[in-house]
Structure formats: structure tokens, C-alpha cells
Ligand SMILES: Nc1nc2c(ncn2[C@@H]2O[C@H](COP(=O)(O)OP(=O)(O)OP(=O)(O)O)[C@@H](O)[C@H]2O)c(=O)[nH]1
């Protein structure tokens with residue numbers, strides 16, 4: 485891997501927006517416009533038909549469909565959406581190029597794989613569907629567990645009074661979040677959303693029906709067709725694959741709508757869970773628990789346990805994380821699926837256990853259950 489400083493002349497720098505079979509759709513950086521213009525002049529000089537075919541630089545956005553160099557394949561260098569890549573040998577008239585190198589990633593999300601994401605934009609509705617604190621909490625914790633910034637937008641603010649809005653705001657402030665109240669319908673605070681997204685790679689997440697598709701269509705009019713094509717209310721096509729795509733926002737920034745991220749399954753360890761609650765982090769800044777490995781449940785002299793609204797959510801998620809850890813341990817250790825039995829004459833032998841208990845209990849909230857089912861459906 486090389487870095488941005490070592491780009492040589494003749495090399496172009498761009499960002500992978502989508503992966504289609506063995507091709508990578510790469511958006512070139514603005515600085516490369518000059519190079520493209522020069523390239524076009526050459527084409528016009530040498531080809532009579534150049535004016536009849538649209539060239540890469542006349543495309544807006546400037547995109548090249550690229551292959552990955554064999555050398556990258558040989559060294560096992562994957563290219564994923566969001567990657568900053570070096571492109572060589574551009575064919576401006578044909579809109580083609582070859583990826584010769586991948587710059588080091590600043591971050592990487594898995595499932596779906598996407599590089600260099602700066603933040604998670606969590607969208608919920610203030611009502612319709614009703615704002616469910618437990619579900620919101622799960623999404624927030626899931627978002628925090630990526631280590632990226634989590635930004636919260638609450639849509640459909642046209643449906644509530646300013647008094648109700650103030651109450652929600654106060655409540656979420658106590659959770660450690662400053663929500664932006666928006667309305668895609670009424671165009672409320674859409675410029676604030678554009679400011680949040682500008683110059684960054686953002687992953688959009690949020691429960692079903694909160695207005696994510698509406699938001700994308702509003703921000704990116706050109707995505708209209710594409711969203712309707714691949715997702716839409718009828719087809720739900722985007723939910724059947726792990727397809728990820730970065731949409732260019734006219735006001736700046738790239739946005740990924742990844743249904744894979746929309747299942748709020750928590751996959752962290754019991755120890756790290758506490759750091760995904762801003763209000764608990766704040767308590768830990770003011771002091772420490774007696775035990776360094778405190779899980780903040782019923783240990784003596786715990787600074788986290790106490791009278792804060794989401795403490796019960798913390799305990800619920802902790803239970804889940806503990807069960808998950810036990811389950812993973814069992815999976816990793818083949819002998820743990822076996823039971824040590826003492827046979828005749830003190831001889832010991834492993835025998836298969838009866839079917840082990842399923843680690844995940846039935847979710848206590850129906851809405852969340854529906855979401856999980858939805859996700860499973862989409863995975864099938
Ligand atoms: N009142 C109001 N309704 C809105 C607003 N934004 C979206 N809606 C409506 O909310 C419903 C859901 O919107 P979508 O954009 O499909 O929501 P989504 O989050 O993409 O939903 P999924 O595709 O199920 O994940 C639609 O009926 C929209 O018309 C808004 O600002 N105000």
C-alpha cells in the first residue's frame with residue numbers, strides 16, 4: 485500500500501463507489517479534472533468519432549469502471565467500497581481504468597464490507613412508527629460499537645408539537661445525544677443534514693419506516709431512479725443481497741444505505757458494552773469502580789450502576805453479551821460440545837451433549853422481533 489503523498493504523475497486517485505462483479509466503479513478526485521481534460525484533448529485529436537461518444541470527463545459525476553490489477557489479486561489485496569485507490573491507464577473515451585493500488589484504510593466496517601466510513605447517521609422517526617426507546621437504544625449501541633461517530637436525526641418532526649419535541653430532546657440529551665429534528669416532507673432542517681454529511685463517508689441506519697428512502701431521494705434526486713430500481717416498496721431488491729453502494733450527495737459527501745447494518749444484533753463483549761453508553765462513559769470519567777473488571781451489575785462500589793434512564797437497557801444488553809460470549813466459547817472449543825462421562829472402571833470418555841440451549845432468548849419486544857424476522861428474511 486502507498487499513501488496519498490506518493491502519487492506519481494500519470495496516476496489518478498479516486499474512491500470506489502460500488503463493486504459490480506469484477507468491476508469497480510471509481511469516482512475520481514476533483515483535482516484529476518485537469519488530467520482528464522488533457523486526456524480528452526488527445527482523444528479529440530486522434531479520433532474522429534470522439535465527439536459522438538460521451539467521454540469520462542463529460543460524465544457528471546466523473547466515473548471510471550475499473551478492473552483490479554493481477555498483482556493486487558496475487559497479494560490478496562481486496563478492493564472494497566469506500567477504498568481510496570490509485571487508477572492508471574485511464575481510457576477516457578471508454579470510461580475504463582485499472583486499479584493498481586489501495587491506500588491504507590482509516591476504518592473498515594464488516595458485513596457489508598465498507599472502508600473509510602467516518603460516521604453512522606442513525607435516523608428514527610419521532611412518531612409513526614412510535615419512537616421506541618429500547619429499540620433506539622439498541623441501534624445507538626450497535627452504532628457506537630463500530631467506534632465511529634454516531635449522529636442522530638429524528639424525522640417526521642412535522643407530526644409533533646414543539647412541546648413534544650422539547651421533551652424528546654431533553655430525554656435524548658440525558659442519554660448523551662443531541663438529535664437533529666428534521667422533516668423530509670416539510671423540508672425542515674435538511675440543510676443541517678447536508679452539513680452533517682458534507683465531506684464525509686456516512687452509513688445510514690435506522691428502523692423500518694422512519695423515512696430513510698425518502699431522505700435519500702430528497703438529498704440525492706439522481707438516486708431516485710436507482711433507489712426505486714433496486715429497492716422500492718415492492719421489490720425490496722436491496723434487501724436480498726449484501727450489495728453496498730455509495731451515493732454522491734450533490735452538496736458533498738458520500739452516503740451508503742446498507743440494510744445489513746439495520747439489524748440491531750449486538751455483537752460486543754460484556755466488558756466493552758459499557759463504553760457504548762455515553763452517559764456511562766461520563767460516570768466512568770468521574771471515578772472508577774472498585775474492581776477493574778467490574779461489569780457494573782451487582783459488584784460493590786460500582787460507579788456506573790445507578791439512577792440513569794438506560795441502566796436497565798445496559799443490564800439487558802449485558803445479559804445478551806454474556807450469553808453470546810458463552811455460546812461463542814462453546815463453538816470455538818470442540819470439546820465443550822462434548823460431555824466428560826465416567827464409564828466403568830473409572831474410564832473417562834467424551835459424549836455428545838444433548839442439543840445445547842439456544843443462546844438467544846426470544847426478544848422481549850415485539851417490534852424488535854419483527855425487525856429480526858425482517859432481517860432474516862432479507863438474508864435468505
Ligand atoms: N409525516 C411525515 N412522513 C414521512 C416523512 N418522511 C417520510 N415519511 C413517510 O414515512 C413512510 C416511510 O418512509 P420510507 O422513506 O419508505 O422509510 P424507510 O426508512 O426507507 O423504510 P424501509 O424501506 O422500510 O426501511 C412513508 O409513507 C413516507 O411517505 C416526513 O418527514 N414526515
Ligand SMILES: [Zn+2]
Pocket residue numbers: 773774778779780781783785786787788789
Ligand atoms: Zn462498575
